[in-house]
Amino acid sequence: MKKSVLRIFAGVIFVLLFMQSYLFAGDFKQSVRGVILDKDSKMPLTGASVVLVGSNPILGTTSDISGNFRLDGITSGRICLQVSFIGYNTITLSDLILSSSKELILTIEMEDKTSSAKEVTIIGNQEKDQINNKMTSVSARLFTIEETNRFAGSRGDPARMVMNYAGVSGANDQRNDVIIRGNSPTGILWRVEDVDVPNPNHFAAQGTSGGPVSILNNNTLRNSDFMSGAFPAEYSNALSGVFDLKMRNGNNEKHEYTIVSGFNGLEVGAEGPFIKSQKGSFMAYYRYSVMDLMDKIGLNMGTGGTPRYQDLTFKINVPLKKGNISVFGIGGTSDIAVLDSKKGETDLYAAGSGYDLYNGSDMATGAITYTRNLNTKSFIKFVLSGLYENARTRIDTLDIDKNPHFYFKENSYNYKTNASLILNSKLSSKTTVKSGISADMLAFDFNDKTYDYAIGGEKIIQQTKKEMGNGPMLIRGFNQWQYKFNDQLSVTPGLNFMLFTLNNKLSVEPKIGLSWEIAENHKLNLGYGMHSKMQPLYMYYYQTRVDSNTYVTTNENLDFTKAHHVVLGWDWRLSENLRLKTEAYYQYLYNVPIENISSSYSVLNNGAAWGIDIRDSLVNKGFGKNYGIELTLEKFFSKNYYFLFTASLFDSKYTGSDKVERNTAFNGKYVINGLLGKEIKWGENRAIILDLKATYAGGKFYTPIDTFATNHTVSEYETIYQENQAFTKQFPAYLKVDIKLGVRFNKKRLSQEFQVYLENITNNKNVLMQTYNRQKQTVENQ
Numbered sequence: 001m002k003k004s005v006l007r008i009f010a011g012v013i014f015v016l017l018f019m020q021s022y023l024f025a026g027d028f029k030q031s032v033r034g035v036i037l038d039k040d041s042k043m044p045l046t047g048a049s050v051v052l053v054g055s056n057p058i059l060g061t062t063s064d065i066s067g068n069f070r071l072d073g074i075t076s077g078r079i080c081l082q083v084s085f086i087g088y089n090t091i092t093l094s095d096l097i098l099s100s101s102k103e104l105i106l107t108i109e110m111e112d113k114t115s116s117a118k119e120v121t122i123i124g125n126q127e128k129d130q131i132n133n134k135m136t137s138v139s140a141r142l143f144t145i146e147e148t149n150r151f152a153g154s155r156g157d158p159a160r161m162v163m164n165y166a167g168v169s170g171a172n173d174q175r176n177d178v179i180i181r182g183n184s185p186t187g188i189l190w191r192v193e194d195v196d197v198p199n200p201n202h203f204a205a206q207g208t209s210g211g212p213v214s215i216l217n218n219n220t221l222r223n224s225d226f227m228s229g230a231f232p233a234e235y236s237n238a239l240s241g242v243f244d245l246k247m248r249n250g251n252n253e254k255h256e257y258t259i260v261s262g263f264n265g266l267e268v269g270a271e272g273p274f275i276k277s278q279k280g281s282f283m284a285y286y287r288y289s290v291m292d293l294m295d296k297i298g299l300n301m302g303t304g305g306t307p308r309y310q311d312l313t314f315k316i317n318v319p320l321k322k323g324n325i326s327v328f329g330i331g332g333t334s335d336i337a338v339l340d341s342k343k344g345e346t347d348l349y350a351a352g353s354g355y356d357l358y359n360g361s362d363m364a365t366g367a368i369t370y371t372r373n374l375n376t377k378s379f380i381k382f383v384l385s386g387l388y389e390n391a392r393t394r395i396d397t398l399d400i401d402k403n404p405h406f407y408f409k410e411n412s413y414n415y416k417t418n419a420s421l422i423l424n425s426k427l428s429s430k431t432t433v434k435s436g437i438s439a440d441m442l443a444f445d446f447n448d449k450t451y452d453y454a455i456g457g458e459k460i461i462q463q464t465k466k467e468m469g470n471g472p473m474l475i476r477g478f479n480q481w482q483y484k485f486n487d488q489l490s491v492t493p494g495l496n497f498m499l500f501t502l503n504n505k506l507s508v509e510p511k512i513g514l515s516w517e518i519a520e521n522h523k524l525n526l527g528y529g530m531h532s533k534m535q536p537l538y539m540y541y542y543q544t545r546v547d548s549n550t551y552v553t554t555n556e557n558l559d560f561t562k563a564h565h566v567v568l569g570w571d572w573r574l575s576e577n578l579r580l581k582t583e584a585y586y587q588y589l590y591n592v593p594i595e596n597i598s599s600s601y602s603v604l605n606n607g608a609a610w611g612i613d614i615r616d617s618l619v620n621k622g623f624g625k626n627y628g629i630e631l632t633l634e635k636f637f638s639k640n641y642y643f644l645f646t647a648s649l650f651d652s653k654y655t656g657s658d659k660v661e662r663n664t665a666f667n668g669k670y671v672i673n674g675l676l677g678k679e680i681k682w683g684e685n686r687a688i689i690l691d692l693k694a695t696y697a698g699g700k701f702y703t704p705i706d707t708f709a710t711n712h713t714v715s716e717y718e719t720i721y722q723e724n725q726a727f728t729k730q731f732p733a734y735l736k737v738d739i740k741l742g743v744r745f746n747k748k749r750l751s752q753e754f755q756v757y758l759e760n761i762t763n764n765k766n767v768l769m770q771t772y773n774r775q776k777q778t779v780e781n782q
Contacts, residue, residue: 050063079098132223145223147161158216173760234434248315251273258285412444507560524568533561561603561620633646675694691741
């Protein structure tokens with residue numbers, strides 16, 4: 001055991017200490033360039049002034065006819081820019097990190113004045129009180145890619161990073177499932193470049209939205225939006241929250257290369273222009289599991305299974321005279337085999353599970369988009385995308401001699417093609433309208449079976465297939481507009497619809513948002529939205545066995561699960577870099593699928609364990625509610641430090657067909673986060689980075705195991721729960737403290753950053769779940 005622990009410790013040091021980034025192409029002096037656009041119409045602004053704050057003599061420039069600007073000869077480190085243009089609010093971008101080996105390329109969107117001048121301050125290219133999507137009024141936050149690396153415990157993963165925000169928590173330490181305001185993580189919408197992505201994670205299970213390792217590569221992203229309720233009409237098929245992710249373009253003037261080794265894998269990247277005389281660019285990043293590489297070179301990690309995964313992200317951007325064409329793709333594959341039959345005494349988890357587990361998943365999505373400027377106030381965008389998913393699991397039970405015998409197998413495929421059209425028009429300085437329509441064509445191949453001890457043979461759980469063109473479609477449309485009465489008051493109404501052609505279920509959903517700056521530095525926000533989400537495709541086609549040769553589907557007529565969101569928020573800017581924000585919310589969920597017989601089952605609890613729990617003969621008669629209050633106190637990065645404190649108090653309930661109101665699996669009651677970071681300048685081109693994070697949250701509610709019934713089941717691998725006591729027990733409170741230490745170097749033609757992550761330094765044993773040990777006849781916490 002000691003040798004195993006030492007091997008793991010050595011591996012952690014290898015992965016985390018040597019987390020380096022090499023980017024070749026520069027000097028201590030570097031360039032800042034980019035494009036300046038109108039925030040609503042996305043048209044370039046010609047003649048905007050860009051000044052390097054604090055430069056002596058003053059270093060500045062103006063944007064050209066295409067909105068492009070460039071500043072050369074800037075010393076690497078943290079810098080501040082000020083951007084101004086007649087008729088628009090001045091923008092200050094402070095604490096931007098300029099590397100010695102990589103140009104800083106910015107996309108700056110300016111908002112025109114409606115009645116009075118106002119300066120907008122941005123931290124790290126992040127507007128303190130605004131996000132990318134200006135149609136959003138409440139429960140939204142723009143996050144920088146630097147934050148995904150900065151916050152301790154985030155591991156470069158946007159999902160883990162947002163768990164530091166008010167109202168957000170994680171399901172467990174093993175996965176990055178995002179729980180928002182007590183909702184199931186299956187209610188999340190992931191969107192990349194206006195394309196919906198179902199689950200951008202390795203080792204993804206059917207119908208879930210999280211996983212142990214993200215496929216998303218934060219080196220390819222730019223500042224993006226996260227929303228936790230009452231989101232605008234353009235976001236549909238979601239109940240709890242939205243990730244609206246944007247990819248950056250590659251450098252279109254020079255070639256740059258990146259090498260990174262870290263928790264997420266060994267990564268290589270390249271970007272640059274196709275032809276230097278042209279403005280088109282490419283960007284590609286490939287990543288491979290570090291633990292798999294270590295296993296291949298003979299470094300035994302002391303565990304029964306090595307996670308093997310790889311992913312690729314690319315984007316091609318081609319500017320046109322009156323628009324733009326871009327092509328992007330994201331894909332990953334992952335596999336792991338945890339074989340109890342192969343474990344030895346030196347394995348870290350030598351206590352036998354009694355079975356061999358094989359698990360893996362694949363995901364690939366890609367799109368081509370064409371954006372065309374119709375005039376100086378309007379643009380239209382066409383999107384054509386495709387998706388491929390595969391989730392696979394096999395479980396073999398072991399006899400006394402550790403020989404494997406088939407017990408369960410899943411091998412499911414999902415396919416989707418999508419066509420979308422978006423029209424955006426800035427009718428005046430006060431009015432902006434955005435509309436869109438999209439159609440998803442769905443196909444699948446579900447193959448699940450298990451060994452049935454009652455019949456002494458294999459039993460089909462699911463065996464259904466629909467080719468593209470023969471499967472159902474999801475058709476969606478929306479219209480939303482924003483009217484600004486003045487710079488202090490704006491209203492954003494909207495409407496969207498969804499039609500699912502399998503059963504012709506239709507949902508029409510109104511939304512409205514209000515933002516009112518009641519006094520200087522004080523803003524009130526109000527939002528309402530009706531939201532709905534279709535069930536996992538697997539659920540509609542779930543099969544019930546009538547006899548040995550007959551199966552029927554009993555869930556095909558299920559409607560959307562629906563919810564009403566109401567949010568009231570107050571935002572107080574205490575100083576230029578300090579903000580206090582609070583929000584109160586209420587959510588009523590209805591049309592929730594539950595069983596047609598008396599039970600505690602509800603789909604609102606899906607996502608609490610690996611995979612989802614699907615049953616037959618479901619009806620849309622369940623309901624639930626979430627309500628709470630949230631507090632955020634944040635000091636944005638300035639003067640070389642930052643802090644973030646968030647607190648959430650909430651309650652999450654549901655009612656199944658037994659008519660009993662219960663806690664949901666995600667009703668932790670409270671979540672408290674504290675983050676603190678400091679950057680210490682060490683010489684002219686070096687910096688020491690210190691980050692600390694602490695999380696304290698209420699434990700998950702769970703259903704106790706029925707030990708007597710479990711001991712007397714025909715299958716020795718089936719666990720029976722006390723359904724009448726569903727979610728009445730609560731695990732102990734969750735506590736986790738993480739530290740990140742780092743050093744950043746800027747050298748000629750090279751920049752490096754070393755980071756060491758120390759997670760759960762208090763060694764708190766947070767409980768994930770309970771299992772029943774038949775040999776010991778005891779319930780054990782995992």
